[in-house]
Amino acid sequence: MDKDCIFCRIAAGEIPTEKVYEDERILVIKDVNPAAPCHVLFLPKQHSGSLLDSGGAIVGHMAEKVPEIAKKLGIDEAGFRLVINTGADGGQTVNHLHVHLLGGRSLAWPPG
Ligand code: 5GP
Ligand code: ZN
Numbered sequence: 001m002d003k004d005c006i007f008c009r010i011a012a013g014e015i016p017t018e019k020v021y022e023d024e025r026i027l028v029i030k031d032v033n034p035a036a037p038c039h040v041l042f043l044p045k046q047h048s049g050s051l052l053d054s055g056g057a058i059v060g061h062m063a064e065k066v067p068e069i070a071k072k073l074g075i076d077e078a079g080f081r082l083v084i085n086t087g088a089d090g091g092q093t094v095n096h097l098h099v100h101l102l103g104g105r106s107l108a109w110p111p112g
Helices: 006-011 057-073
Strands: 019-022 026-030 038-044 080-083 099-103
Touching: 006 026, 006 038, 019 057, 026 057, 038 057, 057 080, 057 099
Parallel strands: none
Antiparallel strands: 019 026, 026 038, 038 099, 080 099
C-alpha cells in the first residue's frame, strides 16, 4: 500500500467509491469522470505503478473477469473497449496499474 496513491487508498477502503466487483486480488470501480456511458476501472489491490512493473499475471486475472463484468453492465453484446494507458505518451494520469473498460456507445478509432 502506497499511502500517497489514490487507488491504493480506494482499495484499502479509505476513500468511498462505487464498487462493481471485488475479489481478493482486484476491484472494479466506476470511473469518477466517465468518458463513455459505461466506464469502469479494473485495479489490482496490490500496488504497481504501471503495466511496466506489474508482472502480467494480474493483467490476466483482470482480463479473465472482463466477460462477466461486461455482461453485468449490459455491454457484452454491443461491444466495448479495454485500455491500459501507460506512461506520459499513453496518457496515464494515475500511477497505479488499471484497465479501463469503456462501452455504451460507438467508440471512435484511432484514439486522439
Ligand atoms: P489514466 O488516465 O491514468 O489511464 O486513468 C485514470 C482514471 O482514473 C481517469 O479516467 C480518472 O477519471 C479516474 N480517476 C481518478 N481519480 C479517481 C478517483 O478518485 N475515483 C475514481 N473512481 N476514479 C478516478
Ligand atoms: Zn497504488
